[in-house]
Amino acid sequence: MKLHSAAYSAQYSTHAILNPDMYKRVLLKISGEALAAGKGFGIDAVFIHQIAEEIASVHALGCEIGIVVGGGNFFRGVAQQAIDMDRVAADHMGMLSTVINSIALQDAIEKRGLFCRVMSAIAMHQVTEPYIRRRAMRHLEKGRIVIFAAGTGNPFFSTDTAASLRAMEIKADILLKATSVDGVYTADPKTDPTATKLDKITYSDILRLNLRVMDQTAVSLCKDNNMPMMVFSMRERGNIVRVCNGEQLGSLVTA
Numbered sequence: 001m002k003l004h005s006a007a008y009s010a011q012y013s014t015h016a017i018l019n020p021d022m023y024k025r026v027l028l029k030i031s032g033e034a035l036a037a038g039k040g041f042g043i044d045a046v047f048i049h050q051i052a053e054e055i056a057s058v059h060a061l062g063c064e065i066g067i068v069v070g071g072g073n074f075f076r077g078v079a080q081q082a083i084d085m086d087r088v089a090a091d092h093m094g095m096l097s098t099v100i101n102s103i104a105l106q107d108a109i110e111k112r113g114l115f116c117r118v119m120s121a122i123a124m125h126q127v128t129e130p131y132i133r134r135r136a137m138r139h140l141e142k143g144r145i146v147i148f149a150a151g152t153g154n155p156f157f158s159t160d161t162a163a164s165l166r167a168m169e170i171k172a173d174i175l176l177k178a179t180s181v182d183g184v185y186t187a188d189p190k191t192d193p194t195a196t197k198l199d200k201i202t203y204s205d206i207l208r209l210n211l212r213v214m215d216q217t218a219v220s221l222c223k224d225n226n227m228p229m230m231v232f233s234m235r236e237r238g239n240i241v242r243v244c245n246g247e248q249l250g251s252l253v254t255a
Contacts, residue, residue, distance in 0.1 A: 021246030025064040025140060027167035028055075029160065029177045032070035032101055034234060041073060043104050052108035054240040055145065059114060063244050064140040066170050067147045068163040069105060071097025091155035095122055098159060102149035103127065115144040121153030121162070133169050140170060160218040168225050175227055176243055177214070178234035183251035184213050200252050213253070222255070229253040 030051065037044035058065060074097035075090075076082065082090035102118045109116040117139050120128040128149060129135070139146045151162040160177075167175040186209070187195040203223035206213050213219065213231060222229055232243055232250030243249050 019061070019245050022061060023063060023173040023244055023246065025066070025170065025172050026058075026244055027066045027068065027163060027170065027172040027175050028240065029068050029163035029175065030070065030105075030234070031179065032072035032074065032097065032159075034178065034180060035069070035101055035104075036073040043073065043101065048104055048108050049111075050237065051234070051240075052105065052112060054238065055109060056112040056114055057241045058244045059143070059145060061241075061245065064143070065145045065244075066136070066140065066166060066172060067102075067105070067145065068159055068166055069098055069101040069147065069149070070159040071095070071099075071101055073097070074100060088155040091157075092122075095150040095153070098151060099124065099128065099149045102147045106147055109145055115142075116147065117144055118147045118149050121148070121150040136170060146170075157217065158215045160214040161221065164214070164218040164221040164227065167227055168221070172227075175222065175229040176240070177229060177231045178240065179231060180233065180235060182233040182249070184211060184231050184253065186211075188212070198251050199248075200254070203253060203255055206253065222253070224255075226255045228255075 035043050035048055037047035055065060055067070071094050072079070075093045082093070099118070099120055106116045106118050118128040119131040119136055121131045123130050131148065131153070136146050136148075148162065148166045151157060151159050152165060163175060163177070181189060182197070184198045184201055184206070185195040186198065189195040203219050206219050207216060230243055230248070230250060230252055232239055234240065239249055
C-alpha cells in the first residue's frame with residue numbers, strides 16, 4: 001500500500017512533497033545489540049539519539065512508524081548468561097530488557113518534539129500502555145510513533161517473531177529489519193569470506209538454506225501471511241529514511 005490517498009496527503013501537507021513510492025506504514029525492528037553500538041552492554045546515548053533523529057525524519061515525510069526493539073544489550077533468554085536458568089524466567093527477563101530499551105528510545109524521540117507511545121505486551125501501567133491492537137492503530141492514524149515492548153508477552157518467542165506479528169496486526173506495508181550487516185548473505189560474512197550477498201530471496205529459501213536472518217517462527221509467519229521484509233544495515237546514517245522512502249537497500253525478502 002503506497003501513499004496515493006488525497007486525504008492522507010492533505011493531512012501531511014505541511015511536510016515535503018511525498019514520494020509516491022514511499023511506504024505509508026512500516027514496522028521497524030531494531031536489535032537491542034544495535035543500541036549498544038558495539039559496546040556489548042547498555043545503551044549508547046549518542047547512537048540512540050541518531051536513530052531517533054532518523055525516525056523523526058521518516059515521520060516528517062508522513063510515514064506511520066511502529067517499532068519493535070530487542071533486549072539483547074541487557075539480557076537474552078538463550079544467551080550463555082542464562083544457561084542455568086529456567087527458560088521461562090530467562091525469557092521474562094529478556095522481555096523486561098526490551099521495555100528498558102523502549103522507554104529510552106521513546107525519550108530520545110520525544111526530545112525531538114514528536115508524540116511517542118510505548119505499548120507493552122506485559123502489563124505495567126505505571127510506565128507503559130498495555131498493548132491493545134485497536135488503540136495502537138489509532139495512535140498510528142493520529143501520527144504518533146508506537147514502540148511495541150515486551151515481545152509477544154510469551155516465553156519461547158523472540159522479538160523477531162514479535163516484530164512479524166505486530167507488522168501484520170497493524171497492517172504494515174513492510175517489515176524493516178535494521179541490522180549490523182547490509183543484507184542477507186549465503187553465510188555469515190563476519191566469519192566466512194566467501195559469503196555472497198543476496199539482493200532478493202524468498203522465505204522458503206531462507207528456511208531451506210537455514211540462513212540466520214530471523215528465527216524460523218518469524219520467517220514462517222511472514223511467509224504464510226505474505227509480509228515482505230527488507231534487511232538492511234543501520235550503521236550508515238540515513239538508511240532508515242532511504243528504505244522508508246521506497247529505495248531498496250540490503251536484501252528484499254518475499255513470499
